[in-house]
Amino acid sequence: MFSIFDIPSQALFGQLLIGLINGSFYALLSLGLAVIFGMLNIINFTHGAQYMMGAFVAYLLLQLAGLNYWAALVVTPIAVGVTGVVIERLFLQRLYQLDHLYGLLLTFGLALIIQGVFRNYYGSSGLPYQVPPLLQGGRNLGFMFLPNYRAWVIVFSAVVCLGTWFVIERTRLGAYLRAATENPTLVRAFGINVPRMITLTYGFGVGLAALAGVMAAPIYNVSPLMGQDIIIVVFAVVVIGGMGSIMGAIVTGFALGVIEGLTKVFFPEASNTVIFVIMAIVLLIRPAGLFGRSA
Amino acid sequence: MERVVDPLAAGARPRLVSSEAIAFAVMLGVLVIAPVVAYPVFLMKALCFALFACAFNLLIGYVGLLSFGHALFFGWAGYVGAHLAKVGKVSLPFWFGGWKWFVIPLPPLSPELAILGGALAAAVLGLIAGAVAIRRQGIYFAMITLALAQMMFFFAVQAPFTGGEDGIQAVPRGQLFGLLDLGNQMTIYYFVLAVFVACFLLIYRIIHSPFGEVLKAIRENEARAISLGYKTDRYKLVAFVLSATLAGVAGATKAIVFQLASLTDVHWTMSGEVVLMTLVGGLGTVFGPVAGAFVVVAMESYLAQWGQWITVIQGVIFVACVLLFRRGIVGEIANALRVRL
Numbered sequence: 001m002f003s004i005f006d007i008p009s010q011a012l013f014g015q016l017l018i019g020l021i022n023g024s025f026y027a028l029l030s031l032g033l034a035v036i037f038g039m040l041n042i043i044n045f046t047h048g049a050q051y052m053m054g055a056f057v058a059y060l061l062l063q064l065a066g067l068n069y070w071a072a073l074v075v076t077p078i079a080v081g082v083t084g085v086v087i088e089r090l091f092l093q094r095l096y097q098l099d100h101l102y103g104l105l106l107t108f109g110l111a112l113i114i115q116g117v118f119r120n121y122y123g124s125s126g127l128p129y130q131v132p133p134l135l136q137g138g139r140n141l142g143f144m145f146l147p148n149y150r151a152w153v154i155v156f157s158a159v160v161c162l163g164t165w166f167v168i169e170r171t172r173l174g175a176y177l178r179a180a181t182e183n184p185t186l187v188r189a190f191g192i193n194v195p196r197m198i199t200l201t202y203g204f205g206v207g208l209a210a211l212a213g214v215m216a217a218p219i220y221n222v223s224p225l226m227g228q229d230i231i232i233v234v235f236a237v238v239v240i241g242g243m244g245s246i247m248g249a250i251v252t253g254f255a256l257g258v259i260e261g262l263t264k265v266f267f268p269e270a271s272n273t274v275i276f277v278i279m280a281i282v283l284l285i286r287p288a289g290l291f292g293r294s295a
Numbered sequence: 296m297e298r299v300v301d302p303l304a305a306g307a308r309p310r311l312v313s314s315e316a317i318a319f320a321v322m323l324g325v326l327v328i329a330p331v332v333a334y335p336v337f338l339m340k341a342l343c344f345a346l347f348a349c350a351f352n353l354l355i356g357y358v359g360l361l362s363f364g365h366a367l368f369f370g371w372a373g374y375v376g377a378h379l380a381k382v383g384k385v386s387l388p389f390w391f392g393g394w395k396w397f398v399i400p401l402p403p404l405s406p407e408l409a410i411l412g413g414a415l416a417a418a419v420l421g422l423i424a425g426a427v428a429i430r431r432q433g434i435y436f437a438m439i440t441l442a443l444a445q446m447m448f449f450f451a452v453q454a455p456f457t458g459g460e461d462g463i464q465a466v467p468r469g470q471l472f473g474l475l476d477l478g479n480q481m482t483i484y485y486f487v488l489a490v491f492v493a494c495f496l497l498i499y500r501i502i503h504s505p506f507g508e509v510l511k512a513i514r515e516n517e518a519r520a521i522s523l524g525y526k527t528d529r530y531k532l533v534a535f536v537l538s539a540t541l542a543g544v545a546g547a548t549k550a551i552v553f554q555l556a557s558l559t560d561v562h563w564t565m566s567g568e569v570v571l572m573t574l575v576g577g578l579g580t581v582f583g584p585v586a587g588a589f590v591v592v593a594m595e596s597y598l599a600q601w602g603q604w605i606t607v608i609q610g611v612i613f614v615a616c617v618l619l620f621r622r623g624i625v626g627e628i629a630n631a632l633r634v635r636l
Contacts, residue, residue, distance in 0.1 A: 043434045094618060100434050101361045102617050105574065108567060109613025116606035229445075232563065236442040239435060269453060276446035280427045283439065287430040 007265055013144035019261020020254065021150055021219065024157035025051075025212050027253025029234045030241065031161055032208035034249040035168070038181045039201040042092060042103030048231030049114040050206045053080050054213020055222045056118060059129055069132035069218070076214045077207035084206030088199045111228075118224035126221020153215050160211065161250040168246050177201065236279040242292020252290060314634035315499075318582055326488055335484045336552075341592040342491045343549040348572040348584030349498050350541035355570075356579030357502055358534045359514035360429075363437040363566050364444030367424065368417040368539040369546035370561025371447060376413030376547030377463040377556035378456055379404045406469045406477055410490070410547040417543020418536055420447070425535030429528055432517075444566055451561045462557030466550060483552060490548055494541050499581060501537065510534055571609055574616045577623025582636050586624050 029047060036044045044050075057079055058072035067075065087110065095103050131149045138147035168174035180187045180194050188194045213227075220226055234253075241252030256275050264271040282290060329338050347369055354360045379385075383401040388394055404412065428439045451457045458464070468477035477483040501507050512520045513527050520527050550556040559565065568591065576587025591609075598605050616623065622630055629636040 043438065091614065091618065098621075101437065102621070104361070104363075104434055104437055105570065106614055106617040108570075109610040109617065112567070112606050112610030112613065114610075116603055116610060119606070120603045232441055232445045235438040236445075239431070239438055239442065272449040272453075273446045276442050279439070279442055283427050283430050 009143050010145075012262075012265055015261040015265045016258060017144070017146065017150060017261075018264070019258040020154050021257070022260060023254035023257020024154050025216060025230065025253075026234055026237050026257050027161050027250045028157050028208055028212040028215075029230065030237045030249040030253045031164060031246065032205040032212075033234065033238055034241075034243050034246060035164070035208070036202055036205035037243050039177065039198050040088075040092065040096070040103070041100050042095070042107065043100075043235075044202075044205065045104055045107035045231070046087070046110045046114065047107075047206075047209050047234070048227030048229075049111040050080055050084065050209040050227070051213040051216070051230065052118065052224060052227035053083070053114065054210030055129070055217040055226060056122075056213075056224075057210065058214040058217050059127055059222045062129070069214075072214050073211070077211045080210035080213075081203040081207030085199055085203040087206075088202040092202065093195075093199075111231075115224055115228060122224055124223060124225050126223040126226075129217040129222050131218040149218060153219065157212070157215065158254075160208070161253075164208070165246045165250065233275055236275050238289075240275075240279050240282045240289060242289020244289075245291040248289070248291025314629075314632070314636060315581060318636050322582065322585065323492065326491075330481060330484050335480050337592070337596060339484055339487045339552045340549070341589045342487050343545050343552065344569070344572060344592055345585040345588035346491050346494050346548070347542050347545035348569050348576065348588045349495060350538045350545060351569045352573045352578065352580075352584040353498055353501065353538045353541070354534060355573060356583075357507060357514060358510045358531060360432075360531065360535070361437045361570070362428075362440040362535075362538070363570065364424070364440035364442075364563070365538075365542050365569050366561050366563060366565035367440075367444035367447050368421055368542040369549075369565060369569070370451065370556070370558075371420055372413035372417040372543030372546035373550035373556040373560050374413075374451065374457050374463060375416040376409045377466040377550040379412045380406060380409035380469060380551060381463060381466045382456075403467070403469075405473055406471055406486075406551045409469075409551060410544060413547025413550070414540050414543040417546065418540040421536040421539025421543075422532070425532045425539070429531045429535065441563060441566065444561070445563060448558070448561045448563070451558060457556070457558075460558065462555055463550075464555055466554040466556065468551055468554060477551070487548060487552060490544065494544055495585075498541065502581065506530070506533075568609075571613060571616075573623075575612060575623055577626030577629075577636075578621075580623065580625045580629060580636050583623050583625035590624070 029051060033044055033047055036042060036047075054076050057076045058069070061067040061072045061075060062069075091106055091110070092103065095106060135149040135152050138145055138150075140146075166174075168177060176187065176192055177197065180192070180197055184194045216226070237252055237256050238249065240256065241248040243249070256278070259278070260271060260274055263274040267274075270277070326338075326342075347365070351362065351365050354362050379401070381403060383403040385399040385401055386396045387399075389397050424440065424443045427443065428436055431439060452459055456463075468483060471477055471482070471486055475482050475486070477486060502510075509520065509525055509530050512523075512525070513530060517527055546560060549560070572587035572591045573584045574587070575590055576585065577583030594608070595605060598608065601608075620627070625636050
């Protein structure tokens with residue numbers, strides 16, 4: 001046991017861990033937002049609700065179908081992703097010719113509907129979700145205690161983030177995606193089905209949100225309101241990082257989680273607001289965001 | 296954004312009395328008689344929200360900026376107004392070799408001064424938030440205003456004078472100008488109506504001034520406005536501060552009327568509600584926000600027993616408006632009659 005700046009190391013590393021956990025979710029969610037924004041030019045306000053749906057689907061799979069955490073980790077993103085595909089086909093497709101703000105308003109309305117319905121059936125208190133048996137317990141690292149599940153969340157979300165980055169930046173499919181972002185008409189002329197690609201991109205982004213929801217279920221309680229505040233923080237993360245770059249979204253997400261965690265140690269009153277303050281400072285110094293290209 | 300085509304430009308014949316003047320006379324007439332038939336508290340609530348929506352519409356309708364954080368100005372003006380009316384004493388922290396308090400020993404203020412104080416606070420907040428937010432356009436602007444409002448929401452939860460979860464309760468309605476007792480339901484109704492009409496006319500004047508024309512030019516084509524020599528950032532900032540101030544008047548008035556300032560009014564759901572009202576009534580129409588506010592407030596009071604389903608219904612209205620009904624109620628009427636409203 002030692003201390004840094006009069007803060008005991010246990011508290012410091014504990015908050016650092018919580019910061020990394022939150023950062024994992026910020027990174028996954030802002031990554032999904034950035035992928036969706038790149039193709040659809042829509043800011044997906046429903047993202048928080050879809051994150052919540054991910055946690056609920058995992059909870060219901062366990063309660064009703066007896067499917068465990070590992071199965072939920074695979075099934076949930078697909079199931080929620082399919083609802084995303086339906087939303088894109090039914091609603092979003094009609095908005096591409098209009099001002100981008102209509103996309104924001106429509107997805108905001110959808111978020112209200114989804115959250116309202118879940119709140120009606122499950123109230124606003126949280127439902128518990130057990131940590132899977134394989135990941136229960138933890139290990140003592142000497143300077144702190146590390147629960148296994150939390151280590152898993154950090155590692156797995158980093159892997160998912162980097163995997164997404166690899167697919168988009170380093171594969172042929174990703175090249176098509178990036179090309180369609182730049183010039184959809186030209187890419188269509190090459191015989192690539194761009195509307196289908198847009199639909200699937202939205203489904204994928206939504207699936208990422210749902211995956212984050214499944215991972216969050218054992219840490220936070222499963223609650224209809226779990227997505228509504230985190231989405232605003234993620235918006236701030238996206239503004240800070242700038243939406244131009246996939247890697248930017250990932251790095252900013254993790255970094256801000258850590259900064260938030262450290263603020264909890266050194267200046268707890270400001271821990272809720274620190275990300276927003278950073279956003280304001282970044283906007284004043286570098287309006288396009290840290291990794292963004294100026295419009 | 297899709298806009299109502301200017302009917303005069305589209306070849307409609309010019310009229311002796313403008314459609315807007317007729318609509319204003321009808322609105323004023325209805326509102327003067329309304330408390331005889333309708334419940335005054337409901338009307339006052341709707342009027343406060345109508346003013347809030349008009350202030351919001353000044354930005355979205357005429358500058359093309361979607362603020363998703365207007366609850367910041369509405370709610371905080373409510374807190375400041377309620378505090379001035381109930382306590383009066385203002386303590387501002389400042390740094391002088393350590394944090395110290397700069398105390399202004401005010402007595403509890405009369406309601407009109409409390410509302411002015413709330414509006415002033417909203418103007419200052421609008422200046423700060425606006426200076427940050429106008430650095431980005433479009434969707435980013437919406438996200439930034441939402442984030443700033445959320446920051447001030449957390450601040451409202453923690454700050455000692457806001458009363459946290461309880462809010463500021465039992466705010467005295469007081470004596471208007473030290474003369475008229477606002478405890479009387481009719482007196483306070485006509486006071487709220489006067490505040491609303493004055494601000495409504497001010498907004499109308501702003502929209503139809505040379506300044507307002509520049510705002511519309513920025514909305515249509517900002518690059519061109521810049522190339523014509525307008526410092527568009529300054530125009531946007533002034534418009535933002537005006538909108539914030541008027542939203543503040545609405546918030547402080549609501550706090551006096553309902554004798555309460557609470558977290559509900561600074562929460563992002565309130566920002567969403569004012570967007571909904573304006574969207575339902577018609578973005579960029581003068582009377583749309585008023586109609587939208589009455590429709591939404593009426594819906595909320597009639598559906599109160601449905602509890603959480605209200606959120607779902609609001610969401611459905613959002614989706615329906617965006618997909619099918621982008622002009623809003625007043626926009627559709629104006630389009631059908633080929634007049635400007």
